[in-house]
Amino acid sequence: MDLSGVAQWVGSRRAGHSLPQHLYLSPDAFDFDLAAIFGTSWLLAGFTAEVKQPGDYLSFMVGRWPVIVVRGRDGVLRAFHNSCRHRGSILCKPGAGHAPRLTCPYHRWSYGLDGRLLAAGRMPDDFDKTDYGLKPVHLETIAGAIFVSLAQVPPDISILRRDLTPLLEPHNLERAKVAHKSVLVEYANWKLVVENGRECYHCASGHPELARTFPVGATQYFDLEAAAARLFTERMEAIGLPAGPVGEDWWQAVRFALNDGNVAMTTSGQFAVKKLMVEAGGGDAGSLRWAVEPNNFCHSTSDYTFAFNAMPVSPGETHVVSTWLVHEDAVEGVDYDIDELTHLWTQTNLQDKVFAEDNQVGVWSPGYTPGPYSPTAESLTLRFVDWYCARASEYLARVPV
Template sequence: MDLGDISALLRARPPGHSLPQGLYTGAAAFEFDLAAIFGNSWLLAGFEAEIKKPGDYLSVMVGRWPVIILHGRDGELRAFHNSCRHRGSILCKPGEGHVTRLVCPYHSWTYGLDGRLLAASRMPEDFQKNEHGLKPVHLERIAGAIFICIAGTPPDIFVMRRDLTPLLAPHDLQHAKLAYQSTLVENANWKLVMENGRECYHCASGHPELSASFPINASAYFDFEDDTAARYEARMADLGIPIGPAGEDWWQAMRFPLNDGTVAMSTSGQFSVNKLMCDLGGGDTGSLRWAIEPNNFCHSTSEYTFAFTAIPVSPTETHVVSKWLVHEDAVEGVDYDLDTLTHLWTQTNLQDKEFAENNQLGVNSPGYTPGPYSPAAESLTLRFVDWYCAKAATYLKQLAA
């Protein structure tokens, strides 16, 4: 399959429908997605709460591409390709940690926290260390969240910074800590994982824990048939909490009310953390859903922020990385029980894993053809797929120019 085949598949998709089979199953389509989508988008890489001190680092994968984010001695955060300038070994395996400097595990080339090459033994006298620093990756910080972009010229992020900052501000992410992180292997294409995560058509029967607090019957983008939205908007206005909506074609954010009788997005519908991130209104403030294409959604509530990120690994394998952030002063075993905190989204993830894997098995069938989305129940899934097709088409045009 060449780029002409990719273009033909994109053109073959009926409007309002899912994608042709080859875009969910093909090795060439997977390589295309890495270059066209993940290589040209702003990606949520983590949170400032994960690398608070100089020397802290966060090592992440963007598909097959390793990236390292460092907290410098000057307080700045910088991102680099996690590839030694000698023979390419990664400097730090995926995860987080603390270093005074980066030492390549292969031949001990040594880098400062600002990416400069400090030492490279047994090189010739005319070797120029200043020409062999780590290659930078674009990084932006927005209200405690860290975004990276691999592209040489990244998309404009001004509107997101302007409009997402006030929505996230009440959740005080700069004073959060990572309470827990999990990685779930899903045997499904990353787009199927994200399509599932962009709709709640399946929630009534598929997510009993989530359905206790999440308004699963709202249509489109949290449209309510009664006066629920108006009452919620008035209450948030009284508290001085913005609700949105805000966004562009590649991101969106909106605060919404939880079900009547619940105050928290938890299995019980009640708070699972005593030390709240936002205590306005006694913490009864619903949830801020913020989602970034291609591979992320988050829920920021009064007690925690939950972040879901889908990392493509192969045409039919995706790693779902989930993070729970709570107030930095909240003490595990005192202010929260970890199993209680994580139960709702862990169960939801496991249920979604089965849905996505079943979806992949069916898409593999010779009987599969693209099916129509429900405008009321799958509007955000349609939005995601439309964005994907437009982004892919733009990339193809740029290659052809």
């Protein structure tokens, strides 16, 4: 990877402005992002609700890197590089599944759910299986959310654990199930997809469904300074739902009030799921927005949690993985209707796909120069871009260019 161009582009970034053109376009910048950002961060991999039983697994790609999360016979969740120790084939194709063992489809080497190599046919007598277990990936769970890190030494996750847990735990994600999961292909660089997802400057005109319940005009709602926000926070704390805000430069969480008269992020503003995940206050609990750099945000309301992950595929392609979680006892067709549950975020994602793709096309223009973010309406986008540049600079300082 030639880092000299990337170093120059990162170094030339103007404060408060969008990124230099080539950071959105170039294959070198994409390779750099995988190594410097996705290879060094904690990434939301999914939820414990997706891998409840021993043998349940989640297989997914982080850029070009295949990863598997699997629950062992001992009930412990582990993550591994999804790459056979024989000649490197993936063991499981991307997606969710269940297997008593992880058996490579190529030459049938077979691994236990704890990653140990159990069987390898026709290998010599002195072949030592203990040398060929699957290579581990760091994994942590926090209140039902699974995080993985491909870094040799991952960032400290203790403050995320300490400060997110009291906000997220009341949403009972450990007792959730996946009601729906979708993958939306967007022909835009992952950073443009994330930048778009971090601001609501475009929401009033761009997302009529979302704008009904979501306070699209809020300025820096994360800072919760307004009197109404303080009242909301006090009301939440009185019913045992801490509101924050909490965070570090790479994650933020806050519970905020939905527009008056709404209790859920649905097209009607009313619950899409009868069986609630949060009973406190009759479920009138706003939305807990939690977001983890580089590529994730979630909204947890009383009736469901929505998770958004922008997965980088190539310089100009990103897969948006969306997950809707509901109470594990909620029955489809009785307690909720899938179309009603998913409509708002599906529409919002489709609208955002157009914004991100149009953004990508325009960034290719020789007339593109980085433009200024609104300090209020795009404060979280600016935080993301500042965080990106800081992590990029740290990486460049460590790795000789």
